[in-house]
Amino acid sequence: MIRVLLTDDHTILRDGIRALLSMHSDLEVVGEASNGQELLDLLAVTPTDVVLMDINMPVMDGFATMEHLREQYPEVRVLVLSMLNHENYVHRMIEAGATGYVLKNADIAEITYGIRTVASGRPFLCTEIGMDMLFKIVRSTTSPTDTARPRSGDLSKRELEVLRLISEGMTNAEIADKLFTSKRTIETHRQNIIEKTQAKNTAALIKYAVSNGLLGE
Template identity: 65%
Template sequence: MIRIILIDDHAIIRDGIRSLLREEPGLEVVGEASSGQELLNTLATTPCDVVVLDLNMPGTDGFTTIPLLRERHPEVRILVLSMLDNERYVVQAIGLGASGYALKSTSRAELVYAINTVAAGQPYLCTVIGLALLQKLHSLKSPGSATAKAASGLSKRELEVLTLIAEGLTNAEIADKLFTSKRTIETHRQNIIEKTQAKNTAALIKFAVSQGMLAD
């Protein structure tokens, strides 16, 4: 059973999330808080596995709360659930120690998946944010530029494939666009993963940010 504490300064939001999760097997909401400080007080008597944390709160906001949680309760996973969709907030929250980031507009199915993912120790970004950030890869210089080569060591064709992946194209669609086989695109995709050491969308975005591959 994954134990969850909800942190949001709006009671109606907490009630809504609790209602969404009530019938979900394997998940249990064990507490609520309206601020970061209240969360820390709650954790003193109510252990949990995942906190679902809003960022924009009065008093001790989410950005302040995340490092405090990492210091005092390193075993607790942090899933940000926010209306803030700007990549700067996403990168800041992940950089501070959040395990995942989802928008309040996300579906129940995706929220449940996000909670299970971070509870398992894996990073998570919701689909909307993941695609939006990956499309920032269009800011890469030409494939032969020093920045692109230094950033990842990807070949010209691999950078082309990566850009099309960022646009949300499937392997088959990329193969059609580049006039090659689906198997070839699968090979390029595997090479990209190996060269960047990014095993999933969240890890790829963190790599791209660290290498200056995303525009401000």
């Protein structure tokens, strides 16, 4: 039996994952935490094999939490469950001590496979992240003229949609309302776009999008 502790500040997400994991006889959710500090408090009294943890959390985020986990609970495996798909986040969390990284849009089969994989001590990256990294390696081996122009494929369909709405002057709250999602989700998309385009501000981001023809796609 693999003992799993869920750590995410969205109750509905934890409820959903708990329900899905309960369908697997070899997985047991032994606790839930809404931030890193709650996780550390629970680990002190709750035997755990795998922590399924988000990065963006109040009080103590995933990066800060990893430092404490590495020092206090080195035997506990961490599988990051996040919507942050940029390689910088993946690299930072793995470097900090996480054993695996899976995106929130992954299906339950991939998430459970990731849990079992990291529980056995083996590293795990979800398919989407692995393929993104592979494609970047392939592109890096092509000629400079092929890679000089950033490609819209580097941005997801949702990120392109958010980028277009940013270019129209809409605020994060307005974009969230239009796309029927939370303001925090839009902030995350915006940060991903900035990371991928390396734009330092909104003006630079729009200039980048226009000059690379991303708004017309």
